Amino acid sequence: DGGITQSPKYLFRKEGQNVTLSCEQNLNHDAxxxxxxxxxxxxxxxxxxxxxxxxxxxxxxxxxxxSREKKESFPLTVTSAQKNPTAFYLxxxxxxxxxxxxxxxxxxxxxRLTVL
Amino acid sequence: xxxxxxLDSHVSVSEGTPVLLRCNxxxxxxxxxxxxxxxxxxxxQLLLKYTSAATLVKGINGFxxxxxxxxxxxxxxxxxxxxxxxxxxFCVVRxxxxxxxxxxxxxxxxxxxxxx
Numbered sequence: 001d002g003g004i005t006q007s008p009k010y011l012f013r014k015e016g017q018n019v020t021l022s023c024e025q026n027l028n029h030d031a032x033x034x035x036x037x038x039x040x041x042x043x044x045x046x047x048x049x050x051x052x053x054x055x056x057x058x059x060x061x062x063x064x065x066x067s068r069e070k071k072e073s074f075p076l077t078v079t080s081a082q083k084n085p086t087a088f089y090l091x092x093x094x095x096x097x098x099x100x101x102x103x104x105x106x107x108x109x110x111x112r113l114t115v116l
Numbered sequence: 117x118x119x120x121x122x123l124d125s126h127v128s129v130s131e132g133t134p135v136l137l138r139c140n141x142x143x144x145x146x147x148x149x150x151x152x153x154x155x156x157x158x159x160x161q162l163l164l165k166y167t168s169a170a171t172l173v174k175g176i177n178g179f180x181x182x183x184x185x186x187x188x189x190x191x192x193x194x195x196x197x198x199x200x201x202x203x204x205x206f207c208v209v210r211x212x213x214x215x216x217x218x219x220x221x222x223x224x225x226x227x228x229x230x231x232x
Contacts, residue, residue, distance in 0.1 A: 004159075035222075040125065042206060042222040043160075090159055103210075104150070105220065107159035 003027065004108035006091050011113045013078070013085070021076045021111045023091035030096045032074035033105065036060060037088040046089075049074055050096070078113065086115045118143040118211040122223035130231045135179075135194040137226045139207035142188060149190045150208040151181055154225075160206065166190060177201070202230045 004025045013019045025032065031050050035043040045058030049068040063082025068074055074093075078085045089112075092105040123138040141147065148167055152160040164175025171183045177200075181192045190207060207223040 006159075040224060042224040044222075045220070088157075092160075103218075104162055104165060107152075107161070109159045110157065112157065 004091060004093055004106055006089075006108040006111050008111060009109065011111055013113065013115050015115055016080045018077055018079050019113065021078070021089055021091075021113070023074045023076065023108060025072055025074075025091075025093045025106075025108075027093055027106060028071070029093035029106075030071070031094045031103075032068070033092040033094075034058075034064070034066065034074070034076045035090045035092065037090060037110075043090065046076065085113055088112050118147065118209050118219065118221050120207050120209050120221050120223040122205075122207050122226045124226050125224065126227045126229070128229040128231060129197045131199055132196050135192070135197045135201065135228065137192040137205050137207075137228065139190045139192065139223060140188055141190060141207070141209045143209055143211040145212040148210040149181075149183060150210065151175065151179070151190075151192050152206045152208060153203050154206065155203045163192070163205075197228075197230045199230050199232065202228055204228070 007022045033048040034046040037043050044060050046064050047066040049055040052071050055066050055068050065077045088110050090110045091108040094103045094105045119142050121140045150165045151163040153163050154160045163179050164173045166173050166183045174180045179194050181190055183190050204225045204227045206225050209221050
């Protein structure tokens with residue numbers, strides 16, 4: 001089955017610790033995205049990547065970092081510099097950002113991060 | 117710049133009655149528009165999308181939406197609500213952001229409750 005997997009589903013972190021959220025896709029998509037979801041806020045873009053070894057900041061990148069060493073993987077690190085990291089994090093992928101004006105994003109099941 | 121406004125944060129309907137979820141957008145270019153659904157603690161699933169073809173778009177699970185350029189609206193409807201429709205719904209606009217790139221903007225979501 002093709003799709004996007006995120007792990008873990010629930011994650012707890014102590015203040016001051018970095019934590020990495022996993023996102024893997026087997027859809028052969030070029031583009032991948034990380035969003036943060038807070039109640040009543042909709043989704044906000046953290047980082048996105050159009051191709052391997054390339055990524056750009058989204059609207060709320062401060063306190064986060066990413067890497068894109070492989071096409072199928074786009075891990076997100078929430079660093080201790082992120083002042084309010086408790087949220088639901090969603091990873092998505094699409095065929096491309098540029099070439100398909102109507103391109104659909106496919107979402108993973110999400111990771112709920114709680115800072116204790 | 118583009119934006120999306122979902123006019124109701126919460127809509128409650130009785131089972132078997134019509135559903136109307138309202139969405140207005142603004143975009144400098146001809147946009148693509150999407151509706152996604154999210155069940156609790158899950159990722160987002162695409163319901164339907166408008167791609168500058170037919171203005172009345174049919175999606176999954178009996179949902180449809182009509183693109184009205186003059187009103188800059190893309191309201192989501194369903195003739196008869198089912199208990200399984202209870203979820204949060206997001207209206208999304210995808211517009212050209214320059215330099216060959218496209219940008220997604222999410223509405224803040226409408227929570228649909230279905231009363232037995």
